[in-house]
Amino acid sequence: DAGVTQSPTHLIKTRGQQVTLRCSPISGHKSVSWYQQVLGQGPQFIFQYYEKEERGRGNFPDRFSARQFPNYSSELNVNALLLGDSALYLCASSLELSHPFSGANVLTFGAGSRLTVL
């Protein structure tokens, strides 16, 4: 049974370019959230989507956008890349929209996409 899958696993971009990261949630999971993890720090919340609608947004600039598709997969887009955008981008899925740490609502992470901006 596949877990949360993310692609690409690694990518290198230059400043000013745009990047799209993809995430496929666990089968049956309807909620997807995105996190940015800079080296040596804990993940920072970027977005949460449920049923194709944005349900939460962290403190990130408008250069960051995302969407969720009818099959519950999701894309994270980052425009006008900066050096500081270099990080591991994690996707996590859960069954429902209810609080992520509620009893049955386990938050499961993918392995991440490591973005390097030169």
Added chain:
Amino acid sequence: KNQVEQSPQSLIILEGKNCTLQCNYTVSPFSNLRWYKQDTGRGPVSLTIMTFSENTKSNGRYTATLDADTKQSSLHITASQLSDSASYICVVSGTGGYNKLIFGAGTRLAVHP
């Protein structure tokens, strides 16, 4: 300001030894606390979750404690194994959904033979 602070930042122990990782938080109101294990190059994997009313919870060789009064949690690893080498991240949840998930910076544990 809601914060989660973990200590030590890094730790080296010998295989078979025990260790304890600390997590102090200032998140309020508090909902629950979870410990995650993150192997290098992988996503975090949940070890345990604790709610306000729980003091201790075990998962195999991992035992987490929570003192909601002092806002402190610890993760105790017993009889460490080489595979325990990873970063251990404390995540505290306030009320209000995903925006209230506060992640610590993690403790990097290295278990040497």
